[in-house]
Amino acid sequence: MKDRVSVDQLALLYLMLVMGGKFLSLPALLAGDLGHDSWLSVIFSFLWDGICLCFLLWAIRINDKSKLDVSTILDKSVSKPVSKALLAIFFVIFVLRINILLGSCYTMFSVTFDVSTNWIVYLLPVAALSFFAIAKGFNAIARTGQILFGLILVSVVALFVSPLAEADFGQLLPIGEAGWGKILLTSYTRSFWFSDYIFVYFVMDGIKIKKHVFTPMLVSFGVGAALSVLLNAVFVALFGYLAPDFDMAMSKIGVFSAANTTNGRWDWLTLSVWLTSVFIKVAVFAFCAYKCLEKIAGAHFVRFNWIAAAIVLLTLTLPMFASAEQLLNTVIKWGVIPFTLVQYLLPLLMPLLTKTAQRRTEVANE
Amino acid sequence: MSNFKRIAAVLLVVAAVAVVAASFKGSDVLDRAIILGLGVDISSDNGITLTAEVVSPGNGTEQVGTFSKIVTVQGETINVAIQNVAEVTGKEASLGQCVVLVLGQEYSEKVDFSDLTEYFINHHSFKESAVVCCCEGSAEDLFNKGNALSQSMSLAIATGLLEQAEKIAVPNNSLLEFARSQNELFCTGYLNRVKFVPSENTDSSLPDKPMGYVSYRELCVFRGNKFVTLLDERQVKGLSMFLPEVYGETFVSFEDEVTRTVQVTEKSVNIQTDKKGGFDIVVQVSVRYGRTDSEEVSGPVTAKNDKEIPQKVLGDVAEQVRTVAEKYLASQREYNFDLLDFHEAYRRIEGTSTALAAKPMSEFPVRLTVKIAEG
Structure with missing residues (x-):
């Protein structure tokens, strides 16, 4: 089965996904909202994520025997119309996240490497990668992630080391100056960038569980969360009042090294390797968006749904019609509320829904 | 998959790669004037005199990094002046490798240079970790003394301030630290003051060659990008x-x-x-x-x-x-x-x-x- 994946592969991929999107425009946005308290907002966001992830993993454990897919679970537990509505919300999230990621990468390439190109040509290799992910299945992405994981992790660490030594963490004091209410609210209004575990819904039926489910996933989650919080703290400690203006955090952090000032730009190399994780994240989300459409449309295509794949690839052109800022200030700003359903509420209900779906399937089979 | 399909697939991939590769605008290194250091002075019409130490790949030998030339241009603003560097050199000015920014004495002491600090701190290529300092006399004169050091003036200043200063009890600053100091809370910060000190020529093979060294034992204090005082x-x-x-x-x-x-x-x-x-x-x-x-x-x-x-x-x-x-x-x-x-x-x-x-x-x-x- 081309969508089968082991828990270890899933955990590595999850870690890459957590690291893959949080180091672009998010730190600057949070710094604009909360100043030096932005890292606290990230902690709260990860706190909700951690709770939801535990429930989702519990659901995976329950689903181990029956191997029901997310569509079947939702169909059997909350009815088909609700199931399709939820899948539609998932689809919108995935499409928006892909486009925000691609927009950020496009900007990063332009400003960091001084490479300019048009969007369509920029998209060609991305579309090819996404098509590869959709056509070859989740196992292919997981294997690719597994191969590249070491390199990406080394790059992230290399980018971090020097700024970490330079940062004066005392600048984060006093803690909570922005106000705890505002910090909590921001962690909710910026929740769009979190809940990377949502891809797990779409491989629930293909997860091979040998022994542990919780340990590898929670270790990945812990490492990813710690790195993200650390990056945010380093970012605001280093750049202070300038942080909201530096919309490409990783690019700016990589530059910050007194030692490399007279020795060239090795940060460009490590930054390029790290960007691979962003493209893997795009491929994963493209795969999930395709799965959403496939499930919404039903089994009209036996092997491969060309129409669904074409729609997903077409949505990559969205930034040609609306800038990332427009998307953030309109669709994403108001979409946070419906997104909460699938990002935070659904995982909490997932064990219950899985049990219900299992019971109803057994009854139907009898 | 038939042979025909295989060949078609390979051709398709080759065509796609060619299209993608060709469409990325050529930012060939040979077309770039790589700027190692910049000096800013006030010009006679209250604009900017910009002095750039430029390495132009393709103009030298294999040891291209060690050969640089000094280019001086005028401009109403720093942005215009940098564009003029491109005009003079015939190449795109690249600031990604710039290690030092020197403010001339008159410019640093008489002008509110907030716009200059803002320009460089927001410049995507210019490194925040680059050294910023001011100098005695004009920055143009200082850069033209590179011959006396027998090395790049920009690298001499950057190496001196980044690697040696702290060991000889001289504090130093980066662009990021300085920009933050001028805009946060009490808005005061400092820049090292660099000066060229001539010395006696002891090289009998080159009796006419000027010699000297760079000293950076004084600091200038600024508040809100305006000069406050000189620390001896x-x-x-x-x-x-x-x-x-x-x-x-x-x-x-x-x-x-x-x-x-x-x-x-x-x-x-x-x-x-x-x-x-x-x-x-x-x-x-x-x-x-x-x-x-x-x-x-x-x-x-x-x-x-x-x-x-x-x-x-x-x-x-x-x-x-x-x-x-x-x-x-x-x-x-x-x-x-x-x-x-x-x-x-x-x-x-x-x-x-x-x-x-x-x-x-x-x-x-x-x-x-x-x-x-x-x-």
Whole structure:
């Protein structure tokens, strides 16, 4: 089965996904909202994520025997119309996240490497990668992630080391100056960038569980969360009042090294390797968006749904019609509320829904 | 898959790769004027005179990095001036490798250069970790003295300030630190003041070649990107006594007609807020006998094997440390600038407020304790 994946592969991929999107425009946005308290907002966001992830993993454990897919679970537990509505919300999230990621990468390439190109040509290799992910299945992405994981992790660490030594963490004091209410609210209004575990819904039926489910996933989650919080703290400690203006955090952090000032730009190399994780994240989300459409449309295509794949690839052109800022200030700003359903509420209900779906399937089979 | 399909697939991939590769706008390194250093002076029409040390790949030999040329252009703003560099060199000006930004004396002392700081800090290619400094005289003159150093002036300044300054008790700053200091809380910060010091030509094979070195023992203080005052060597030495990352200060003591030179090897500085709204500062200094080639040495030099430093000498040095440190604190109060982050220390406790940001330095009483030990 081309969508089968082991828990270890899933955990590595999850870690890459957590690291893959949080180091672009998010730190600057949070710094604009909360100043030096932005890292606290990230902690709260990860706190909700951690709770939801535990429930989702519990659901995976329950689903181990029956191997029901997310569509079947939702169909059997909350009815088909609700199931399709939820899948539609998932689809919108995935499409928006892909486009925000691609927009950020496009900007990063332009400003960091001084490479300019048009969007369509920029998209060609991305579309090819996404098509590869959709056509070859989740196992292919997981294997690719597994191969590249070491390199990406080394790059992230290399980018971090020097700024970490330079940062004066005392600048984060006093803690909570922005106000705890505002910090909590921001962690909710910026929740769009979190809940990377949502891809797990779409491989629930293909997860091979040998022994542990919780340990590898929670270790990945812990490492990813710690790195993200650390990056945010380093970012605001280093750049202070300038942080909201530096919309490409990783690019700016990589530059910050007194030692490399007279020795060239090795940060460009490590930054390029790290960007691979962003493209893997795009491929994963493209795969999930395709799965959403496939499930919404039903089994009209036996092997491969060309129409669904074409729609997903077409949505990559969205930034040609609306800038990332427009998307953030309109669709994403108001979409946070419906997104909460699938990002935070659904995982909490997932064990219950899985049990219900299992019971109803057994009854139907009898 | 049939052979026909395989060939078609390969051709498709090749075509796609060719289209993608061709569409990325060529930013060939040969088409770039790589700028190593920039100097900014005020021009006669109140615009900018920009001096750039440029490496143009393809113009030299394999050792292209060591050959640079100095280009001087005019412009109404820094942006226009940098575009003019491109016009003069015939290549796109690339700031990604720029290691130093030098502000000429007239420019740094007479102009509010907020727009310049903002331009470079927001420039995507220009490194925030690049060295920013000001100079005695014009930046153009300074860059044109590179020949006397037998190396790139930009690299000489950057290497000196980044790698040597802290070891010889000279604090230094990056663009990021300076930009932040000019916009946060009390809005004061400093830049090293670089000057070219001519020296005697001792090379008989090149008798006409000018020679010299770059000195950076003075600092200029700025507030909101406007010049406040110049700190001389003694005041800089005083400032360095409060900076644990800076070391190497030398002190000379005379005892029994013997000149003893001691050097600071280690320092710990504890700056604590007190209940009166001031500070208790404890500077703990470890010293050892200086090297015979240390500065400030005159007369007979104390033998290196004389390991124990007499208490009298230690006491004398402690007094000197206190004197230079207090001299610096006095200038901080007199010119109302804050390089020791007094305001920041209270911000970390009380949070940001306009009252704190406006509090003058004279309202921070300081109790200074100097401890000295042989290290």
